[in-house]
Amino acid sequence: MRKNRKKHVHHKKLFAYVTNFGEDTISMIDTKNDKVTSTIPAGSQPDGITISPLVKHAYVSNTENNSVSVIDxxxxxxxxxxxxxxxxxxxxxxxxxxxxxxxxxxxTTVSIIDVCKETVKHIEVGDNPFDVAFSPDGRKAYVAVTISNFIAVIDTKKESVIDGIPITNGEFPRDLAVTPDGKKLYVANRGRGEPSTVSVIDLKENVVTNAVNVGIRPNGVAITPDGKKVYITNISSDDVTVVNVWDDSIITTIPVGDGPTDVCITPDGKKAYVTNYNAGTVSVICIKNDIVMTTITTGKQTSDCAIGPSCYPL
Known part of the structure; x- marks a missing residue:
């Protein structure tokens, strides 16, 4: 009988998990058919989201009550x-x-959560840290420190700040992403409302080497798994800038929904999901052709996204 079958977790089916800041929920989008399959209650004003398949949990930052919700x-x-x-x-x-x-x-801090013990440690980094990214080997964490206008470098073994990289060609760093080869860090500089930049950092020398002119108020950054393209969301110009990693040139600009804040990319590199905060939608981009395939209605004030398994027992 079915109830006596041994349960196992299916990890092949992937979903885009999208936080809806304005209604305290998470929309779960099947990346195969781009349909919302479930809406999960979350904490108060859910913003950022990341997934640890190790413990089959999603972690969601709740801006209003200074906490992180753990979702099974x-x-x-x-x-x-x-x-x-x-x-x-x-x-x-x-x-x-x-x-x-x-x-x-x-x-002024970064909190470090041990996902197994659920203990927390805090590290001072500077005024108004906004986002975190890791080197591929996990030895370093990079933190965008917005008001201080630099990138804090954390030794993840010592769990302490070991360096700071000034942003010399932009203001108010927000999201950031490391290339798969660990050589470059791309940082979206939100600026003051004018067309702004993405800083390119050489991670061997820890210095800014280039600036890419993008749209108005750039925010989200994601890099394709093959390391060839960077996708940057521009909140106030309602588009996504696509950058060639090889020479930091602009490949194209893709119109999306109202207020694009974040972008996440499937592990196979075929699709990018863009959260449109003001529209309450997600634009799905075909990475091969850099066109919007479809637009999905999710919830009020869609904010962040992450790709992960459903972990449904079968």
Whole structure:
């Protein structure tokens, strides 16, 4: 009988998990058919999201109540709420999925969550840290420190700041992403409302080497798994800039929905999902052709996204 069958977790079917800041939920989009299959209750004002398949959990920053919700992906429910720093926004799981780093934008710290023990440690980084990214080997974390206008470099073994990289060709760094080969870091500089830049950092020397002129108020950054393209969301020009990693030239600009804030890319490199905050939608981009394939209605004020398994027991 079915009830006596041994359960196993299916990891092949992937979903885009999208935070809906304005209605305290997460929309779950099947990346195969681009349909919303489930809506999961979350904490208060959910913003950033990351996934650790190691423990089959999603971690969601709740800006209003200074916490991170732990969501069981097999049961689609919040199973814990972990206090962190003030105004948490961006967060990311380490490559080994054992820890989650949380940028506390309302303060000066990064909170480090041990996903197995659910303990928390705090590191001082500077004024208004916004986002976190890791080197491919997990040895370093890079934190965009917005008001201080630099990138804090954290030694993840020592869990301490070991360097700071000034942003010399832009203002107010937000999201950031490391190339798969670990050689470059791309940083979206939100600026003051005019067309702004993405800073390109050489991670061997820890210096800014280039600036790419993009749209108005760039925010989200994602790099394709093959390391060839960077996608940057421009909140106030309602488009996505696509950059060639080889020479940092602009390939194209893709119109999307109203207020694009974040972008995430499937592991096979075929699709990019863009959250349109003002529209409450997600634009799905075909990476091969750089065109919008479809637009999905999700929830009020869609903010962040992450790709991960459903972890449904079968």
């Amino acid at each position: 992906l097999s049961r689609h429910k919040v199973v814990n709420e972990i206090p962190v720093g003030e105004g948490p926004v961006g967060l990311a799981a380490t490559p080994d999925e054992r820890k989650v780093y949380v940028a506390n934008f309302g303060g």
